[in-house]
Every structure is written in structure tokens, then in C-alpha cells.
Amino acid sequence: MDHPKAVLFDAYGTLFDVYSVGLLAEQLFPGQGQALSVLWRDKQIEYTRLVTTSNDGAHYQPFWDLTRAGLRYACKRLGLELTDERELRLMNQYRHLSAFPENREVLQVLRTRGITTGILSNGDPQMLGIAVRSAELDGLLDHVISVDSVRKYKTHPDAYRLGVQAVKKPAAQILFVSCNAWDALAATWFGYRTLWVNRYGVPFEELGTQPTRIGTSLDDVLAFFD
Amino acid sequence: MDHPKAVLFDAYGTLFDVYSVGLLAEQLFPGQGQALSVLWRDKQIEYTRLVTTSNDGAHYQPFWDLTRAGLRYACKRLGLELTDERELRLMNQYRHLSAFPENREVLQVLRTRGITTGILSNGDPQMLGIAVRSAELDGLLDHVISVDSVRKYKTHPDAYRLGVQAVKKPAAQILFVSCNAWDALAATWFGYRTLWVNRYGVPFEELGTQPTRIGTSLDDVLAFFD
Incomplete structure (x- = not known):
């Protein structure tokens, strides 16, 4: 061929490396960094599928917004308090992944x-x-x-x-x-x-x-x- | 209204109750029943999305087949040996959920x-x-x-x-x-x-x-x- x-x-x-946010996540939420980075990633991907499959893309949101939505969900699910400052730091880290x-x-x-x-x-x-x-x-x-x-x-x-x-x-x-x-x-x-x-x-x-x-x-x- | x-x-x-398979899963794979039933379910749902979103449904498979595919994936991922007999028992349990x-x-x-x-x-x-x-x-x-x-x-x-x-x-x-x-x-x-x-x-x-x-x-x- x-x-x-x-x-x-x-x-x-x-x-x-989407899991390179795990270090900062661990620093902000000791003992939960890995769980947060895995669930965040899973939810981000799930959201891309939900907005794509439903209503022929009418509910599309940019990846940045879905990434933030996934982070918010993951923190709520894990019972972690996501202050504005923590959200900003984690999202900024996501912008500069390794x-x-x-x-x-x-x-x-x-x-x-x-x-x-x-x-x-x-x-x-x-x-x-x-x-x-x-x-x-x-x-x-x-x-x-x-x-x-x-x-x-x-x-x-x-x-x-x-x-x-x-x-x-x-x-x-x-x-x-x-x-x-x-x-x-x-x-x-x-x-x-x-x-x-x-x-x-x-x-x-x-x-x-x-x-x-x-x-x-x-x-x-x-x-x-x- | x-x-x-x-x-x-x-x-x-x-x-x-999709998690009612967890009891049999725990019996077959002690200590792993809950992890298996959760991952099985997650993967089953993920597969419904993959076959629906990709190529306008050309890769559709019936839910029963995706359920079995999800079970096989989950067992491989968790390092559990899914014999034919265990697969049959778990799938049969899925047929008769509580x-x-x-x-x-x-x-x-x-x-x-x-x-x-x-x-x-x-x-x-x-x-x-x-x-x-x-x-x-x-x-x-x-x-x-x-x-x-x-x-x-x-x-x-x-x-x-x-x-x-x-x-x-x-x-x-x-x-x-x-x-x-x-x-x-x-x-x-x-x-x-x-x-x-x-x-x-x-x-x-x-x-x-x-x-x-x-x-x-x-x-x-x-x-x-x-």
C-alpha cells in the first residue's frame, strides 16, 4: 500500500496531555486530583456527544464552554467547591496543556x-x-x-x-x-x-x-x- | 398548565434497575461487582452514542449487541476473565433486571x-x-x-x-x-x-x-x- x-x-x-491538569487539580483539591481530571475529561467528551446528537447540532456550544461545563459538573459530582478563582486557574491550565x-x-x-x-x-x-x-x-x-x-x-x-x-x-x-x-x-x-x-x-x-x-x-x- | x-x-x-446486575457481578468477580456494573453501563451508553453519531447510523447495532460489547470491554478494562459461561449468566441477568x-x-x-x-x-x-x-x-x-x-x-x-x-x-x-x-x-x-x-x-x-x-x-x- x-x-x-x-x-x-x-x-x-x-x-x-489532557491529564496534565491533574497536578493543579491535586494541589487545589488534595486527594481528588486524579478523580477530578478523569471525570472532567469524561464529561467534556460526553457533552460533545450530547450536543452533537441532539437536534442536529442546534445545541452546539464551543469546546471551551463544554470544557468549563464538564469541570463544573465534575466538581459538583465529587463534592468539591469550585470557587471562581479555582475555576479560572483550572481552565487556564487547560489552555496550556503539556x-x-x-x-x-x-x-x-x-x-x-x-x-x-x-x-x-x-x-x-x-x-x-x-x-x-x-x-x-x-x-x-x-x-x-x-x-x-x-x-x-x-x-x-x-x-x-x-x-x-x-x-x-x-x-x-x-x-x-x-x-x-x-x-x-x-x-x-x-x-x-x-x-x-x-x-x-x-x-x-x-x-x-x-x-x-x-x-x-x-x-x-x-x-x-x- | x-x-x-x-x-x-x-x-x-x-x-x-441497570445496577441490579451488580449482585451477580460481585458473585462472579468478588470485590469488582460494583466497578463492573458501573463501567458496563457507561460503556453501553457510550456505544449507543458512537454508533448513532458516526456515519448517520450506518454502524447501528441492536441494544442487546451493544450491551454485550460493553460487558466485554468492561471486563477487559478491569482485567476480569469473562468466560462464555459468565457472559451468558450476566447477559441473562440483564434480560431480567429488577x-x-x-x-x-x-x-x-x-x-x-x-x-x-x-x-x-x-x-x-x-x-x-x-x-x-x-x-x-x-x-x-x-x-x-x-x-x-x-x-x-x-x-x-x-x-x-x-x-x-x-x-x-x-x-x-x-x-x-x-x-x-x-x-x-x-x-x-x-x-x-x-x-x-x-x-x-x-x-x-x-x-x-x-x-x-x-x-x-x-x-x-x-x-x-x-
Whole structure:
């Protein structure tokens, strides 16, 4: 099979470590940092699905707003007092998530080989812009694509289609990379070649479809070009 | 405001206790029964969303199959060995979930007042048929509606619309009752009058919409008819 012509990366969880907020969460709520960061993330994703599935996107809210809603829910659920100041600090931390360490080098190698690179993310444009600049990835990406323009989140096909439209190649010639199993699954359904980066050693989804390949870090992207 | 002309109930989690599988799960996997029943349920619901949102329902699988997929995922994730025999026993238990104790009486009162009653559920017709008969609710329901006919799960509007079509009244004249916050939320978005039965004392979703009313058991349905 030909090498992919382009590589699109999921952002949150894939290039940026969504659990890196856990340290601040632990500082603000001792003993509850991990529980808060996990529930916050779960709820954020759940909310993207609820607003996308219901009423054909009529209840869309930008990812930033859903992220804050997820934080508020998670704190209430865990019985943690989220003052305005704590919310501001946690949300600000979310704006500047740590990037996984291997990212830059992988993107650099792709660029030197002339492969088109990009992000295809649920994040809204402003969040993505700040995250990309914070992680100093801005010179390494041809496309930074937000689902915000279609007001539907992944795993809606309108969201995945944005990648095809930006790259101007068929999905089968594009490698889509995600650490989120649901994202790798749905991108496979959409028609992308896919790499699921299983950072945390968890099972893949049990829905009868497998990603093209499974790896353990973003370095495994490069094996598609051997 | 006029009394509702009909009451539609969610089934799983509302009329039937999805966590009642926890006892058998605990017997099969000591110390892990609760974790398994919670993760199983979460994954089952997540799968309904993934197959509904992705590719306009092209990856639809019946609720029974998604329930089994969720069980398999949850066991792998928790490192529990799901033999064929254990899977069979747990799935069989799921077929015969306990009904919450107040259900029959509430349905009986509604019937004596001439209110149309029904179920509007993600469950497939066979599962619903068995569950309703097991709980001896079959004489008390005018409609048992499965989303299976539209091959999309709640919270998709096509799924909620089935209730309006069956009852032949506008959504605003129908009370939709669910113990699942996301279900009560999306039914409110759809246009139903809603009662969220908060059995477990958890927060409502933080997406800016409230259900018409919040209660603590199905008995609170009757207050809509005072």
C-alpha cells in the first residue's frame, strides 16, 4: 500500500496531555486530583456527544464552554467547591496543556519528508491556537482544523470530512492519529487510515472494527513511511 | 398548565434497575461487582452514542449487541476473565433486571385516571418484551416503543420523535420521565415536558437547560396530575 500523503492528528489526548491538569487539580483539591481530571475529561467528551446528537447540532456550544461545563459538573459530582478563582486557574491550565514529548520530533520528520501535517480537533480555534503556540508546534503544521466551523463534534462525519476537505486527498490516503480509541474507531469508519496510540494500555472498543494499526507512542506514525 | 395527556418512561435505569446486575457481578468477580456494573453501563451508553453519531447510523447495532460489547470491554478494562459461561449468566441477568418497586403502583394510578402510558427506550423490542413481562408491567402500558425501528439511539431526535408519533399528541402535552440526566436533558431539548428522577442524588447536566421538574422517585410523576 502507498504511503499516506498526509497525517492528521487529534489534539486533546493525542498531542496534548489532557491529564496534565491533574497536578493543579491535586494541589487545589488534595486527594481528588486524579478523580477530578478523569471525570472532567469524561464529561467534556460526553457533552460533545450530547450536543452533537441532539437536534442536529442546534445545541452546539464551543469546546471551551463544554470544557468549563464538564469541570463544573465534575466538581459538583465529587463534592468539591469550585470557587471562581479555582475555576479560572483550572481552565487556564487547560489552555496550556503539556504536549507529549515525542510530538515535535515526529512532526519534524514528517515535514522533512514532505508529508502534509495537521490537527483535526474538537477544540475551538482560539483554544487550538493557544495550545499549538504554547507547545511551539506552529511551524510544524500545515493545517489546524477545528470542528467549530461545522458545529458538530467528532465522531460526526461532518467533523471528519473537514480533514479531507483541507488536505484535498481521499480519506484512504490520509493517516489519522488519535490516542482516543473512540476517535480512532470512528475515523476508521469514516474511511481514514488510522493509528490508535494506546498510551495507557487499555482495550480497544468492542464494536467489531479495528484501527489500521495500534501503537504506543506517536513515534509509531513513522512506521507508516518505512 | 394542562395536565399531560400521556406519560412516557425511559426503561433502563428508570423502570428497570441497570445496577441490579451488580449482585451477580460481585458473585462472579468478588470485590469488582460494583466497578463492573458501573463501567458496563457507561460503556453501553457510550456505544449507543458512537454508533448513532458516526456515519448517520450506518454502524447501528441492536441494544442487546451493544450491551454485550460493553460487558466485554468492561471486563477487559478491569482485567476480569469473562468466560462464555459468565457472559451468558450476566447477559441473562440483564434480560431480567429488577424493576424499581414503585413502578407498578404509579402506572396503575395513571391508568385509572385515563392517562396514556408507554415506554420509549433504547432497548430492542425483544429485550423490552422480556423485561416488561418479567416485571409484570405488560397490562399497564399502552405503548412499548423501541428506537430500533429508526436505528438511532436517544439522544437523537428521530428516537424521541417516535414517542410523539405513537401517542399522536404534541411533545409539549407528553411527560417524559427518565432517571438518566442526559435523557431528561435531551428530551427537554426535543420539546417534551420532563421529569428527571434523581435516584442517586447526583448533579444535573451543566449545559444550561433544566428539566421541567426534578424528583426522587417515580411517585413524583403523580404530582403532574394534582
